[in-house]
Amino acid sequence: RVVGSSMAPTGQVLALLALGAATSAATEVTSRRYDAVVLGGGIKESLVAALLASHGRRVLQVQRERAPGGESASLSLDELYVKLLGKDAKPESKLGKPEEYSIDVTPKALLASGEELEFFTRSGLWNHMDFRRVHRSFIYRLRPDGQPDVHRVIANSEDILKTRMLPPVDKARVIQLFAWIEQFDEENRDTFVAGKISKKKLALYKMSALAFFKFWEISPPSAELIAQGLARHSGNYKSLKRLPAIELVRALRAYKSAYRTFPHMTSPYVFPIGGIGASLHKAASKVLQAHDGASLSGEASAKVLFDESGNACGVSTKRGDVHADCVIAAASCVPERATGGATVVRLYALMTHPPNKCKDAKSCQLLLPAAACGRKHDIHVYSSSAMHGVSPPGTWLATAATVVEGDIDGATAMAVAKRELAAALPLLKPTRKMLASVCATAVPDAEAGAGGLYLLSSCDETTLFKSLVEEVTQTFKSVTGEDF
Numbered sequence: 352r353v354v355g356s357s358m359a360p361t362g363q364v365l366a367l368l369a370l371g372a373a374t375s376a377a378t379e380v381t382s383r384r385y386d387a388v389v390l391g392g393g394i395k396e397s398l399v400a401a402l403l404a405s406h407g408r409r410v411l412q413v414q415r416e417r418a419p420g421g422e423s424a425s426l427s428l429d430e431l432y433v434k435l436l437g438k439d440a441k442p443e444s445k446l447g448k449p450e451e452y453s454i455d456v457t458p459k460a461l462l463a464s465g466e467e468l469e470f471f472t473r474s475g476l477w478n479h480m481d482f483r484r485v486h487r488s489f490i491y492r493l494r495p496d497g498q499p500d501v502h503r504v505i506a507n508s509e510d511i512l513k514t515r516m517l518p519p520v521d522k523a524r525v526i527q528l529f530a531w532i533e534q535f536d537e538e539n540r541d542t543f544v545a546g547k548i549s550k551k552k553l554a555l556y557k558m559s560a561l562a563f564f565k566f567w568e569i570s571p572p573s574a575e576l577i578a579q580g581l582a583r584h585s586g587n588y589k590s591l592k593r594l595p596a597i598e599l600v601r602a603l604r605a606y607k608s609a610y611r612t613f614p615h616m617t618s619p620y621v622f623p624i625g626g627i628g629a630s631l632h633k634a635a636s637k638v639l640q641a642h643d644g645a646s647l648s649g650e651a652s653a654k655v656l657f658d659e660s661g662n663a664c665g666v667s668t669k670r671g672d673v674h675a676d677c678v679i680a681a682a683s684c685v686p687e688r689a690t691g692g693a694t695v696v697r698l699y700a701l702m703t704h705p706p707n708k709c710k711d712a713k714s715c716q717l718l719l720p721a722a723a724c725g726r727k728h729d730i731h732v733y734s735s736s737a738m739h740g741v742s743p744p745g746t747w748l749a750t751a752a753t754v755v756e757g758d759i760d761g762a763t764a765m766a767v768a769k770r771e772l773a774a775a776l777p778l779l780k781p782t783r784k785m786l787a788s789v790c791a792t793a794v795p796d797a798e799a800g801a802g803g804l805y806l807l808s809s810c811d812e813t814t815l816f817k818s819l820v821e822e823v824t825q826t827f828k829s830v831t832g833e834d835f
Contacts, residue, residue, distance in 0.1 A: 392421025420628030
C-alpha cells in the first residue's frame with residue numbers, strides 16, 4: 352500500500368470485485384424463471400436435471416449441502432469423520448492425508464451397456480465424467496460343506512469351463528444358453544427359436560424366468576447363480592417365477608454386451624474417477640450451464656414454494672425465491688409429502704488390501720445374495736483404490752451396505768453394521784479403520800406427483816443403477832409428456 356493513499360491493497364480490491372461479481376451472478380440466477388427447479392444434489396436429482404436440460408429445458412438445481420453430490424456426496428476422510436462421528440472428530444494420521452480420499456456416501460458402479468450407458472451418453476453427462484473400468488465382478492456363495500467362498504461372475508465359455516460354481520452337467524447347457532443369448536434379437540422373432548435338437552419358439556413375453564431355465568434344463572442352483580450374478584436379480588430360485596423371461600433375457604444380454612463396450616474389460620462395470628457423487632453433480636452442472644441453466648450449492652434452508660392453489664411454483668433460497676413451472680425434489684427435502692422407506696446400514700472399511708478372496712482386484716463389485724447370508728436382503732460391497740482416485744496409493748476403500756432387518760433402538764451404528772453385515776466382515780479384515788452409518792430413506796407418498804411437484808425416492812446401494820435410471824426417466828416423462 353502506498354503511504355498516504357486511500358487505495359486498498361490489490362488483493363483486497365480483487366476480493367471485493369470477486370464478491371460483487373458472485374453476488375451479481377447469484378442474483379441473476381435467482382431472478383430468472385425456469386422450466387424446472389430440482390431441489391437436491393444427489394444421484395437421482397443430478398440425473399433428472401441433466402436429462403431435462405439436454406432436452407431443451409431451462410433447469411436450476413439447488414443443493415442444500417455444500418459438498419457436491421448432496422446426500423450422495425463424495426467426501427474427504429475428514430468430512431466423513433465429521434459426518435459420522437461429530438464436528439470435533441479427526442482421522443488418525445496413520446490413515447494418510449484426508450484430502451487424498453474421495454469417499455462416496457452411496458457408491459454405485461455403472462453397467463457399461465444398455466439403458467444405463469445410453470442415459471449417460473444421451474444426456475451429455477458422459478462428456479464431463481472420466482470413467483474407468485471396474486477390475487472385477489464377484490459373487491458370494493456357500494460351498495457344499497457350508498463354508499463361504501467368493502467367485503468371479505461367469506461371462507463367457509472360458510469362465511464356464513473354469514468355474515467351480517457350476518456342476519459339470521450344467522456347464523454344457525449354460526454354454527448353449529450363452530450362445531443363444533448372443534444371437535438373440537428382440538426385433539427378430541426368428542431368434543426366439545431355441546433348442547439344439549428339438550427347436551421351439553420361446554414365448555418370452557408370457558413365460559417366467561423359472562420356466563425359461565427349466566427349458567434349458569439348468570439346475571436351480573445354477574439358474575439362481577446366473578439370475579443373481581449376471582441378470583442382477585434380487586431373489587432366490589423360487590422368486591424367478593415372478594420375473595418375466597423377457598426381462599431376464601434383456602438383462603443377460605446387457606451384462607454380456609458390457610464386456611465389449613471398451614477394450615480389455617474384465618468386468619461389465621465402470622466407475623468415475625473421484626467417485627460417483629461429486630463427479631456426477633459437477634457434470635450435471637456443466638450440462639445445465641450449456642443449456643441456459645444453473646446450479647446453486649450450500650442452500651441449507653431451501654424449501655419448495657407453493658402458490659395459493661397449492662401447486663409447486665419454485666424454491667426459496669437465501670439469495671431469493673426462484674420460480675419455475677414445476678419442482679422436482681428429493682423426497683427427504685419435502686418430508687410432509689414423503690413416507691419412511693427402508694433403513695440402510697453402511698460400513699466403510701479402510702484397508703491395505705482388496706477384499707479377501709477377491710485376489711488382486713484393484714476395484715470390484717461384490718454381491719452377497721440374501722440366501723447365502725441367511726438374510727432377506729442382499730449385501731452389496733463395492734471396493735476401489737487409487738485406481739479410481741478414491742484413496743491414497745496402497746490403500747483400498749470398501750463400502751458394504753444392506754437393508755436393516757433387526758431392531759436398531761439403542762444400538763450404535765457400528766453394532767448394527769456388525770450384526771447386519773456379519774457375512775461381509777471376514778472379507779474385509781484386517782482393516783485400518785471401520786466407520787458405520789444407519790440412515791432412514793424417504794419415498795414419495797401417494798399425492799407427491801400432484802400440483803407440479805415430483806419427488807424422487809432416496810438413493811442407496813441396495814438398488815441397482817438401472818432402477819435409478821428407470822425412476823428418473825419416468826419422472827422425465829411425467830414432467831414433459833415425452834419418452835426418453
